[in-house]
Amino acid sequence: MAAFTSTVGWIDISSAALRTMRAELEGQEKGVLDEMGVGALHAGYADTFFPGTSVLQTRARYLLFVPWTYLWMASQRRSSPENAGALKESAEAWLISRLRETERGNGIIGGEVYPRPPVQPPDVAYWTALRTFRLYDGSASRAQLLARWDRRRILRRDDIRRGDEDLDEPPLGCFDVPGVPTWWMNKDHEVRFSLEPKEAQFLRDRLVASQPGFLLGMAASMLKKSRRPTSDRLWDDAFMLDAARALDERNGGHGERTASVVQAVERTRGASAIAEMVRAIYAALVEGQREIDLRRAGRPTPDDVFAYRNGLYDYWSGNEETTVDEAAALDLAGLAGDIHLPGDLRSLLDHVQSRLQSIKRAKQVDALLLDSSTRELFTRIERRRKRGRARLPESDGLTRREGFDARTVRVEGLDFRYQVTRRLLLDLHGGLFP
Incomplete structure (x- = not known):
């Protein structure tokens, strides 16, 4: 960090530190731990569709x-x-x-x-x-x-x-x-x-001019009194899908040289789902190792010691079957064509998806998602990503598992900065059509 003297001792954040902080925030979207690297899916699609946005942003003005x-x-x-x-x-x-x-x-x-x-x-x-x-x-x-x-x-x-x-x-x-x-x-x-009409028009013109090949620019150009984002989720928003179709048409279709924006937007559904499943598996694996730690130390185990594991069961025995189906149906080859996937992440997604496709009922979760090969894969990846901070390694992760409980990891899907983008577009809409 670089410090600059002022009467109030103001401190600035260097460009390098700022980039690091943004990367950490993207990887920990909404406070969700990203030990397995699925934040790369979030950042990859967000940068593809909505460059210039950040999880730190709130309002257009x-x-x-x-x-x-x-x-x-x-x-x-x-x-x-x-x-x-x-x-x-x-x-x-x-x-x-x-x-x-x-x-x-x-x-x-x-x-x-x-x-x-x-x-x-x-x-x-x-x-x-x-x-x-x-x-x-x-x-x-x-x-x-x-x-x-x-x-x-x-x-x-x-x-x-x-x-x-x-x-x-x-x-x-x-x-x-x-x-x-x-x-x-x-x-x-x-x-x-609230943007004044002239301010909203200025910002819309600038977005459209600066992002002609991106979904954000196309969406801004298509705002009308009766047309604006209507859903909390990118892949379910008819307005954004219309913008993606318009971008495909302007790009001359989606043949061999031009990927379909519509298909990429639709793939975010499965990308969000498989990221949620990876997080659920990770939390259950750490929780299981934490239970072993407590038994070995002769310490009592809390009532919710298997909260994450039971939550994983619920994907098959509860009301979350659609998440599994969406993750299992994700076109991983198409995903890799949309955004860059680090080698470890592609291996992880291949492994998790193949197991999800094999599980038919909750009783199979332990054998296929909490088994030794899955644990070894997750442990290896976490150790590479979080040197000196990994929780899964049996011995050197022992102290880092202290205090791990049902509140530690928030298991949820990805947003792809759509909440930020949606708010930006709605602010523009409100100023353009008061």
């Missing part, structure tokens, strides 16, 4: 709030490298305080820790989006912008178009957004997430 923060800082004659961090924090604190008055905490970055500054401020969540959607262009990264702060070299695109003769050097950073509103930093002004 932050795409304007973040540039306005920097442009306001640049407008302050007293701003300097020494106080840039403090100025940025003051603007972010003002924004949080105003949003807390109107939005009741819904999607406010830093709202839960206010008045303390958030560990991950809005620009951390939105910087990649600003570049991807062509709202920011400059030689400086987010960290460099503050480290090399020069307010004269932080500009808005329209200012450059008019010609700025005061610059001795090219801009460090350039934001292509509407101008900072007059109410910015007014302590009495009401601030909301």
Whole structure:
């Protein structure tokens, strides 16, 4: 991490650390442990369909709030490298305080820790989006912008178009957004997430122009008063499937050289299901080893010591049969054509799918999903992924299994950042058709 001195001791996150943090968050979507690497399915499809999005993002208007923060800082004659961090924090604190008055905490970055500054401020969540959607262009990264702060070299695109003769050097950073509103930093002004019509049209135009070959850009272009996302799940959303079909048609069909976007979207159903099954198996395997640890130590076992194993049984004896069917029916060759699959992950998915296809009833789970060969495969992969942190290895994972219980792992499928994308599209829709 790179630290920069300010009157409040502000600390920035380096680009490398930011990339690492994003990767960890993608791998632990919604707090779900990703010891087996199925987060690669989530990130792979999310980057294919919705580049520029992040699990950290909440509301579309932050795409304007973040540039306005920097442009306001640049407008302050007293701003300097020494106080840039403090100025940025003051603007972010003002924004949080105003949003807390109107939005009741819904999607406010830093709202839960206010008045303390958030560990991950809005620009951390939105910087990649600003570049991807062509709202920011400059030689400086987010960290460099503050480290090399020069307010004269932080500009808005329209200012450059008019010609700025005061610059001795090219801009460090350039934001292509509407101008900072007059109410910015007014302590009495009401601030909301709702986009104004002109703001929504601007953002839609930018999304469409910056992502012509991606599902996000096509979906943004197809928003109409009566057409918008309607489902919580990507593969079940008729609007998104229509956008995928339109993208296929524009690409000239899906022959040998062009993969079908519709089929890729439909495969996310099975990808989510098989990821859920991998997580369920992993949790049951660790739980079983934890039970052995307790017996060997002569310690009592809790009543829910086999909660994950019983949950795994429920996929065949309860109401979750469709998850198994979807995972078993997934076209793994098509999946590998859609996104990159690391070698270990492809081997894991092949193994799990073949076992799922063989199981007909819950009694077969122990023999086919909790057996020694499955345990060895999962252990080997976890050890490679989490050196020094793996839970499954019998001996060196002993201390890391301490405290493992029915609350440790959340067993659920993948989202592919669709909740973030859906919220973005709905924010655009609300501004376009108030």
